[in-house]
Amino acid sequence: MRTVAVTNLKGGVGKTTTTVNVGAGLALKGLRVLLVDVDAQGNLATALGVLPLRTLYEVLVDGKAVAQCLVRARPNLDLLAADATLMNAQPLMTQRPDWAYLLGRALKTVASQYDVALIDCSASLSVMNMGALLAAQDVLVPTAVEHLALRGIELLQEQLARVGSGTIRCIVPTMFDSRQRQAHELLLQLQGRYAGLVTEPIRVNVRLSEASAQGRTIYEHDPRSRGALDYAQLVEHVSTLLGLQ
Amino acid sequence: MRTVAVTNLKGGVGKTTTTVNVGAGLALKGLRVLLVDVDAQGNLATALGVLPLRTLYEVLVDGKAVAQCLVRARPNLDLLAADATLMNAQPLMTQRPDWAYLLGRALKTVASQYDVALIDCSASLSVMNMGALLAAQDVLVPTAVEHLALRGIELLQEQLARVGSGTIRCIVPTMFDSRQRQAHELLLQLQGRYAGLVTEPIRVNVRLSEASAQGRTIYEHDPRSRGALDYAQLVEHVSTLLGLQ
Numbered sequence: 320m321r322t323v324a325v326t327n328l329k330g331g332v333g334k335t336t337t338t339v340n341v342g343a344g345l346a347l348k349g350l351r352v353l354l355v356d357v358d359a360q361g362n363l364a365t366a367l368g369v370l371p372l373r374t375l376y377e378v379l380v381d382g383k384a385v386a387q388c389l390v391r392a393r394p395n396l397d398l399l400a401a402d403a404t405l406m407n408a409q410p411l412m413t414q415r416p417d418w419a420y421l422l423g424r425a426l427k428t429v430a431s432q433y434d435v436a437l438i439d440c441s442a443s444l445s446v447m448n449m450g451a452l453l454a455a456q457d458v459l460v461p462t463a464v465e466h467l468a469l470r471g472i473e474l475l476q477e478q479l480a481r482v483g484s485g486t487i488r489c490i491v492p493t494m495f496d497s498r499q500r501q502a503h504e505l506l507l508q509l510q511g512r513y514a515g516l517v518t519e520p521i522r523v524n525v526r527l528s529e530a531s532a533q534g535r536t537i538y539e540h541d542p543r544s545r546g547a548l549d550y551a552q553l554v555e556h557v558s559t560l561l562g563l564q
Numbered sequence: 565m566r567t568v569a570v571t572n573l574k575g576g577v578g579k580t581t582t583t584v585n586v587g588a589g590l591a592l593k594g595l596r597v598l599l600v601d602v603d604a605q606g607n608l609a610t611a612l613g614v615l616p617l618r619t620l621y622e623v624l625v626d627g628k629a630v631a632q633c634l635v636r637a638r639p640n641l642d643l644l645a646a647d648a649t650l651m652n653a654q655p656l657m658t659q660r661p662d663w664a665y666l667l668g669r670a671l672k673t674v675a676s677q678y679d680v681a682l683i684d685c686s687a688s689l690s691v692m693n694m695g696a697l698l699a700a701q702d703v704l705v706p707t708a709v710e711h712l713a714l715r716g717i718e719l720l721q722e723q724l725a726r727v728g729s730g731t732i733r734c735i736v737p738t739m740f741d742s743r744q745r746q747a748h749e750l751l752l753q754l755q756g757r758y759a760g761l762v763t764e765p766i767r768v769n770v771r772l773s774e775a776s777a778q779g780r781t782i783y784e785h786d787p788r789s790r791g792a793l794d795y796a797q798l799v800e801h802v803s804t805l806l807g808l809q
C-alpha cells in the first residue's frame with residue numbers, strides 16, 4: 320500500500336475536495352483505496368455523504384482494529400473517518416512516548432488490503448498531521464493559486480525536513496480562475512519555483528462545491544463538468560506517478 | 565482592552581483578511597489596536613507587508629516582554645507577529661502545566677495601552693488556538709458561505725463549551741458571490757440558525773486578495789472597492805457591538 324498525505328498548512332485550498340475526487344477516481348479505475356481523515360471537522364465523511372459508526376479516535380485511543388472502524392463509502396473505496404471526538408485524542412496521545420507513530424502503525428495492519436491510502440490533513444501543525452506525515456511516504460500538496468498559499472508550501476517543506484519523513488510528489492494548483500490576471504502570474508511563479516512537481520491546474524468550478532455539499536463525488540454529481548475532467552486527468556497523473564496501475 | 569479571537573476551524577474562510585481589515589479599520593477610526601498572530605504561517609505580517617524582528621515565540625518561550633516584540637504596522641496598529649519558529653513552541657509549552665494561560669497572561673501586560681486586540685487563529689485545534697480562546701472574551705467567526713464551513717461553526721461552538729471561555733459575538737459571512745444560487749440558500753440557512761449573530765456578508769472581491777498579496781490593507785489598495793465598503797461597514801458594526809467608540 321502506498322500512503323499519501325494530502326496536506327498544506329494553508330486552509331481552504333481544496334485538500335478535502337482533492338482527497339475525495341482523487342480517491343474516488345482511483346477506485347473507479349479498480350484500485351483498492353483507503354481514505355483516512357485526521358481532521359476533527361470530519362469533512363471527508365460529509366463530502367462523501369456517509370455517516371460513520373466508528374472513527375479514527377477509537378483506533379488511536381481505544382485500540383480498536385482499523386477493520387472494525389471502516390465505512391465502505393463506495394465500491395473499492397473505504398473510509399476511516401474522523402469527528403469531533405478527535406479533539407480529545409490529541410491530549411491523550413501526547414502522553415505516550417510513541418504518539419507520533421500510532422497512526423502509521425495502525426495503517427500497517429490493513430496495508431495488504433489496499434493499493435493506496437490517502438490521508439486528508441487539517442491546515443495546521445497538529446499532532447494528527449505530524450502522525451500523517453510520519454505514516455506517509457508520499458505527499459500531495461493542493462494549493463490555491465493565491466499568494467498566501469504559496470507561502471504555505473515553503474513552510475510545509477520546512478516541516479517535512481524537520482519531521483524527516485514524506486516527500487512532496489506533486490503540487491496541485493486548485494481553484495484556478497483563468498479570468499484573473501493574478502492567477503496566471505502566480506501559476507507561472509509556482510511552475511518556476513517547483514518545476515516538474517506542479518500538475519495541470521484544477522479550474523474553479525462551482526460544481527465541485529455543489530458536489531461536496533450534497534455528499535457526492537464530482538463524477539456522480541456532474542461527470543461532464545470542468546471539475547470532473549480536471550480531476551480525472553489528475554487521477555491519471557497520480558496513478559502513473561505512484562506506479563499504481 | 566477588549567480581546568477578540570478571530571477563528572473558525574474551517575480553513576481559508578477569510579480569518580486573516582478579516583483580522584487585517586477590521587483591525588486597520590478600527591485604527592483608522594482612532595482606536596489603539598493590537599493584532600496578534602498565533603498561526604505559524606505568519607500571514608498577518610505578510611498581509612500587512614511588514615517584516616517582524618521578533619515574534620510571539622520569544623514572548624511565550626523566551627519570556628521576552630510583549631512590548632519588545634511588537635512591530636508598528638500602521639499608525640494606531642501594532643502587530644505581535646508569528647513565524648515558523650512557532651512550530652517549535654507547541655511541544656515546549658505543553659510541558660508547562662499553565663501552557664494554556666501563557667498567551668492571555670502576556671497580553672494582559674500591555675492591556676492598558678490598547679482599546680482592542682484581535683487574535684488571528686489558524687484553522688485547527690492547536691495549542692495556540694486554545695490559548696487564544698482562553699485569552700479572549702469575544703469571538704468573531706468569519707465563514708465562507710459554503711456547506712463545509714457552516715459545519716465548522718458547530719464544531720467551534722462545541723470547542724468553546726469545552727474550553728469554557730469566549731463568546732461568539734458575530735458571524736461574518738465572507739466571499740459571498742451573489743451570482744450563485746447556492747450562496748443565497750446557505751446565507752438564509754446561516755441567518756436562520758444563528759439569527760442576530762450574523763452580520764452583512766463580505767462580498768467576493770478580487771481586490772481583497774490583491775491587497776493581501778501586496779501587503780496592503782483594502783483601504784490602501786482600493787478604497788472604493790466592494791471589499792473596502794463591506795469591511796468599513798463591518799468595522800462600524802464591530803465597534804458598536806463591542807462598545808469601542
Ligand SMILES: Nc1ncnc2c1ncn2[C@@H]1O[C@H](COP(=O)(O)OP(=O)(O)OP(=O)(O)O)[C@@H](O)[C@H]1O
Nearest residue numbers: 330331332333334335336442494523524528575710
Ligand atoms: N476547484 C474548485 N472550484 C470551486 N470550488 C472549490 C474547488 N475546490 C474546492 N472548492 C470548494 O472550496 C471550499 C474549500 O475546499 P476544501 O474544503 O476541499 O478545502 P480544504 O483545504 O480541505 O479546507 P480545510 O483547510 O478546512 O481542510 C469547499 O467549499 C469546496 O467545495
Ligand SMILES: Nc1ncnc2c1ncn2[C@@H]1O[C@H](COP(=O)(O)OP(=O)(O)OP(=O)(O)O)[C@@H](O)[C@H]1O
Nearest residue numbers: 330465575576577578579580581687739768769773
Ligand atoms: N471576500 C473575499 N473575496 C475574495 N477573496 C477573498 C475574500 N476574503 C479573502 N479572500 C482571499 O481568500 C484567501 C483566503 O483568505 P484568508 O487567508 O484570509 O483565509 P484564512 O481563513 O485566514 O485562511 P487560513 O485557514 O489558512 O488561516 C486569500 O487569498 C484571500 O486573499
Ligand SMILES: [Mg+2]
Nearest residue numbers: 334335358362
Ligand atoms: Mg479539509
Ligand SMILES: [Mg+2]
Nearest residue numbers: 579580603607
Ligand atoms: Mg489565516
